[in-house]
Amino acid sequence: VLTQSPGTLSLSPGERATLSCRASQSVDSRYLAWYQQKPGQAPRLLIYGTSSRATGIPDRFSGSGSGTDFTLTISGLEPEDFAVYYCQQYGSSPFTFGPGTKVDIK
């Protein structure tokens, strides 16, 4: 089971966002991903393998962590970054997602 905190993060453009994903048991860091989802759109892969950015993802997005604790950091929020973010483990079935963190404009 993956849990994410906080549930909602209210920040202003330019601020730093720190999102947490905690697993109930250890996750192989090769198989931890982060997605961004905006209303009416499919999820978009941001980070895979804990810290590798997907193609076309700006370097203000970074991922870190190991074991049961993982973090997605957005170094300076742009207007287009206000969205919901999900972590996911994709190493083995069942391929679980966290409940999501909503980043909204303060």
Added chain:
Amino acid sequence: QVQLLQSGAEVKKPGASVKVSCKPSGYLIINYYIHWVRQAPGQGLEWMGIISPSSGSTTYAEKFQGRVTMTWDSSTSTVYMELTSLRSDDTAVYYCARAPRGGYWAYWGQGALVTVSS
């Protein structure tokens, strides 16, 4: 370019079945698995199962065992997800996503809204 094109929105009555399609293009289909994920209105992402187009083998989430069937039609190069005995809480957007074995999910379909209502 890689695309996963899904079928359109459906409205079904409770107890009915729905079959959602996902047609991949732009890559060698047998080299990747297809996952199905759903998202109820205002809720998070829920994994339903996975199919290997190369072998037809499937693994389903325990929650959907007995109600879901995922298939690959090689004649049309299309993956299907059928969900039976629909209930109102099956109302959701259903997504397909591509992944290599043990790999990340970089490509997703556009989603198909299934509404279950009497």
